[in-house]
Amino acid sequence: MSLVPQKRSRPSLPVGPTRDGMESTKFPDIGLFLVERKMGSSRRSFLTALARRKGFCVEEAYSERVTHVIAEHNSGAEVMQWLVGQPAKREEGRSPILLHISWFTECMAAGEPVKIEPRHLLEVQMHSDVAVSSLVATYGCLRRTPLTNRNHVFTDALETLAKEAAFCGSEGRSLAFIRAASVLRSLPSTLTTMEELSRMPGFGEHSKRVVQEILEDGSSAEVERVTQEERYQTMKLFTNIFGVGIKTANKWYQEGLRSIGDLRNSQKKLKLTKQQETGLQHYEDLTMPVSHTEADLIAKMVEEVAHRFLPGTIITLAGGFRRGKLSGHDVDILITHPQEGREEGLLSKVISQLQSQGLILYHSLKRNSYYDASSPGGKSTSSMDHFEGSFSIFKLKGLSQSRDNGARVHSTDSGRDWKAVRVDLVVTPISQYPFALLGWTGSKHFERELRRFSSHEKKMVLNSHALYDTVQQTFLAATSEEDIFMHLGLEYIPPSDRNA
Incomplete structure (x- = not known):
């Protein structure tokens, strides 16, 4: 069935210049x-004026002349419900096409109507799991994924296999399991049959076998075997140490080390880096969950110090906490200032002040290398993060006085009122802040999929600094995350739904 409505008779429209100087209807x-x-x-008025300048006819009220209904942040069912209540009568079989804003923005960029793809359509979902499963988008960045996971029994199994594949150096296999888990994580209901799975993207035969086994037996024998393996348990333990990657963890395993105690007993012989040494020293603290209250305390601490040196500094808690998580394993904080350039040199002052107060157990400063690249305009278009930053371990004090949802904030033992917490401080110029905010909010897979979509579907390069159009060879400016989604022709997805 054609996605373009058939032509029909309509009242004549102006063909010459209009009185207010807008272009004629093309x-x-x-x-x-x-x-x-x-x-x-306000936004509707702005977009209406933009479309009319491009030669489109935009109706002020819903009527029989409407062929395309454009909505933003609405489902197809919501729009249909609204249309049913409108007084305008239409001929049978003359229903308009329901589209989300991405089709409109692509038309504005092209200056003409673009082909309507299935991804542009606002589907009216039926109340059945099969209908929902058939509408799952291919890219993880096109799916809304809330924190609530109704398929954790499947996703936990697939993520275990993803981790094991990564430990074995098979990044491709690991990513395949992650993509399959991401699809299930986005579903609004629990998967119950393999028939539903057949209509979903991103599932290879291996992932399907695991899901089928869980559906039939309640668990996966392969996953059970992996979780009991000594190598998997040891690699998982070692890679949880701050500063330890897969290669180092595997080297230690090959040398016969199996526990944190083994590492501490062999510490001198291992020649640990300062980062690894500190990570091992505070291992128990750093593997303890960080509550949202604790993250807020750290952000407030950084903000107070930053404002002493530079009033007006903007401090933003990013990462999983911005997505709505109640706990995490570290704290990500973005630092910027409304005036471009004022943020330069601030981070070293903040770190020095916190050190003088005895609140920094470890830190490693990284300078801004964004403009060192030899790419267009001297800016980097790689996926690497080039911001000035500090990878730190904070000494969070006063835990006995702080409360989280009515309970005491976690303390490591009864003898002290502080704990070590992993904190990443990232400084960004205000012109790059929307891209940094998007990149540092996550989730990791959502960001990976957003970059993949940008490259494969839009011929653009997206990173935490900028969005580069490789066809027009230009950087696209943005003052908000919404602008970035609009440049990509995507419906804006709020942080709470980016838990892919």
């Missing part, structure tokens, strides 16, 4: 209607 067979609900009147 596309008389298309009538756009922008749904104000969730879009807002």
